[in-house]
Amino acid sequence: MSWIDGMTQPSAGQTGDRHVPGLDGLRGLAAFMVVVSHTLIPGTDIGGLSVFLFFILSGYLITRILIRSREKIEMHRATITSAFPGRVEAGFPSGHATIWSELKRFWINRALRIFPAYYVWLGFFLVVDHIYYQDQTINHLIWYLFYVQNFLVAFVTHTWEDFTHTWSLAVEQQFYVFFAPLVLLVASRRHVALFVATAVLALVVDTVLMLKGAEMVTLYPVPATGFIFMAAGAVLAKTPVERLAGFAHPALVVGYLIVVGLLAAYPWFERNDIAHVPYVLLIALSAASLAALMAAILAAPDTWPVRLLETSLPRLFGRISYALYIIHLPVSLWMWDFGGMDDLATLTHIPAEIICFVAVLAVSVPLALLSYRFVEKPCLDLKRPAARSDLSKSGVPL
Numbered sequence: 001m002s003w004i005d006g007m008t009q010p011s012a013g014q015t016g017d018r019h020v021p022g023l024d025g026l027r028g029l030a031a032f033m034v035v036v037s038h039t040l041i042p043g044t045d046i047g048g049l050s051v052f053l054f055f056i057l058s059g060y061l062i063t064r065i066l067i068r069s070r071e072k073i074e075m076h077r078a079t080i081t082s083a084f085p086g087r088v089e090a091g092f093p094s095g096h097a098t099i100w101s102e103l104k105r106f107w108i109n110r111a112l113r114i115f116p117a118y119y120v121w122l123g124f125f126l127v128v129d130h131i132y133y134q135d136q137t138i139n140h141l142i143w144y145l146f147y148v149q150n151f152l153v154a155f156v157t158h159t160w161e162d163f164t165h166t167w168s169l170a171v172e173q174q175f176y177v178f179f180a181p182l183v184l185l186v187a188s189r190r191h192v193a194l195f196v197a198t199a200v201l202a203l204v205v206d207t208v209l210m211l212k213g214a215e216m217v218t219l220y221p222v223p224a225t226g227f228i229f230m231a232a233g234a235v236l237a238k239t240p241v242e243r244l245a246g247f248a249h250p251a252l253v254v255g256y257l258i259v260v261g262l263l264a265a266y267p268w269f270e271r272n273d274i275a276h277v278p279y280v281l282l283i284a285l286s287a288a289s290l291a292a293l294m295a296a297i298l299a300a301p302d303t304w305p306v307r308l309l310e311t312s313l314p315r316l317f318g319r320i321s322y323a324l325y326i327i328h329l330p331v332s333l334w335m336w337d338f339g340g341m342d343d344l345a346t347l348t349h350i351p352a353e354i355i356c357f358v359a360v361l362a363v364s365v366p367l368a369l370l371s372y373r374f375v376e377k378p379c380l381d382l383k384r385p386a387a388r389s390d391l392s393k394s395g396v397p398l
Helices: 023-039 046-083 099-132 138-145 149-157 164-185 188-211 223-238 241-248 250-271 279-299 304-309 312-319 321-338 341-348 352-380 383-393
Strands: none
Touching: 023 046, 023 279, 023 304, 023 312, 023 321, 023 352, 046 099, 046 164, 046 188, 046 223, 046 250, 046 279, 099 138, 099 164, 099 321, 099 352, 099 383, 138 149, 149 164, 164 188, 164 223, 164 321, 188 223, 188 279, 223 279, 241 250, 241 279, 250 279, 279 304, 304 312, 312 321, 321 352, 341 352
């Protein structure tokens, strides 16, 4: 359950299926803060930190699914080995819980969750792009079709366009392609080492790029940066919740929030020559503080902040967060370019940023609700039959 995943399946803790209080609302809060960053409070890193939080959530919930799949494989192999000693190594078919069957099921479910709304809204905004923006996105369509627009920004154009905010979705797709086979191939007892090694390797890649002169526009959307946060979420998925209790101490939580607040304000400090911190260090601090906040939520589900995240409004935003994320920025750019925000501000004496924020929410939230109801949910309803079909082909009794 990145902002993509947990909306339609119960959020889960560790490797079980129980609901984890607060995560749906946390995703909704992150989606809302991305909108705030792109409309109401530009010039901060609120949006970037919210995207990083999405990555941690995704790493946590996606890895949970993969951990369960790996455990099924190991359980099945143990059963076959005890019943037919030596036969697994000799090529005895390992039934439903093979690496390939679990990987195929995982990728089918990811495709049903991610592709429909993405391609529907890409098609819609291509029309808008053609009418209003001289085919800015159409000229780079191949990158968007194959989910590699993060490389477009990082290494080709070095600029942001009206649909390049979907770079983060591309990073998630790359994570699924790279990480899912590794988790299923590596023994469960070595998962934590795998996750830590992934984060360290990704940080090294970012450091090398920075030392070679890469600017933030390159470091921000490269897969390595997103993998750091998703690996942090993966470590949380593998950690028993009782071991996270220390993260929930109120004084520590206040400390995490202070660090996150300073990181959100960092662009202001940099613009005013108050502080200049290497980007890789900012990434490391962001990953540590956001993962610590996530650990506190997992460890303390009965606290009032978590109960607040469980209320209806944050959970509603969590449910529509995927479409809201895709829709809001093109809508925001259109409002600024063609919606007369400055004229309305002059007329009403209300700051243009506030008008734009309200207008973007007024347009984007209904569209996201429609997207969830008529595009995402019908496709999500296919996930279980697709999984059953896959299991049936693998020999599992239904």
